[in-house]
Amino acid sequence: MVIEIALRACAVSALSVFLVSAILQVLKDPSRITLLLFLFTSLLDIGLVIFTRVARERDLTPISVVMSVTGTFYYVAFRMEPGIHLIPEAAAVGLQIVGIVIQIWAKLTLRRSFGLLPANRGVVVSGPYRVLRHPMYVGYTIRNVGFLLPNFGLQNVIVFGLHFFVQICRIVREERVLSKDRSYREYMSCVRYRLIVGVF
Template sequence: MLSPEQQRELTMPGHDNPSLPISTGLEAPRDSSPGRPRTHDELFEVVVRVSATLLLSLFAYSAVVHWRAEPGRITLLLLVVDAFLIMGLSLFARVPKKRDWGPVSFLCTMGATYYFLAVQLAPGTKLIPETLGAILQVSGILWQFFAKASLRGSFGLLPANRGIVSRGAYRFMRHPMYLGYLITDIGFLFTNFGWQNLLVYGIQFGLQVGRIIREERLLSADQSYRAYMGKVRYRVIPGIF
């Protein structure tokens, strides 16, 4: 004859199956928050994309004012086009799963991206003709388009693994977009030369090298990228770097 306590134990859910836990009548606390809080990445994307839009608008307005004073300065308009290409398309890039948030990467990226805000827009010394400078800028911009088209949306600001790409421009160098930046910047600098611009672009070139090194450090964790590095030897300039 079973006691009332033993009968209750036999009728408890899961008692006849040792693999199932016996309910204790206590439940784990539930998340009472109405929705998942925004992650650090999401907040970063909002801040960067809004600030980029505002800064680009202010920069474009200032550049157009200078251009209207001297309509023959084609390189100035192309500088605006290049700035919109670099940052404008980044506004529509997808958020990567893994990104380098290190302070060095962040400073290199922000400095190399927003450098145009420190460029002297007033006329400088023409080391090369305006037409030749414009040709260099157009060549650099077209190469950037080719590189970005090869990525098919896998681009952004901070170093990140957005997928390994080896097609298109990436068959010739590991970071072809930076070659486009270099050609475009040289076209403007040599047409609008001055000590301020020389300093700005010198720092910018150094920051771009820093971005490349940090980006490859992140991507090298991927075995596919290490194999890609074995096939494509140079980063930006074949035979040099």
């Protein structure tokens, strides 16, 4: 329970830092809708983290804790100042909205089973989880690409590259915990792919 409280406190603290930086940038340039959308989904994530149910079984190994913290709070390492626009802001907003819709659909399906650490908070097999085992991570990736393309720069490329690598590691560790549950093993046999149908 101490770790749960500490992680939830970290979530609020990291979001507060990001919130202040993002608002300052948007006040300088109100056309940065991609930054506002990223902020909106970060607020949603933190709200879910604060109110999630305590897991029946969790992976509290140091590597899992580090990966969970890195994978969740990576946005504090963004370069907030405008970068190179590889695509117009409007096109990027459309891409982000696709990612956000996938995220929200997955989160509404999970409800209070959402969390930071690899854990078993109950097996969910409905909604987008009928197609892929980790649709929320698909949504994150699409949203991140939508943010990166009009805010392109070396720092943001490194942050997103690291985040994607960490998310793959988190998936593997999450499934290590969940596969101890027979119902999840049955689910894995029905839904073969994690992120991309036919690939992974």
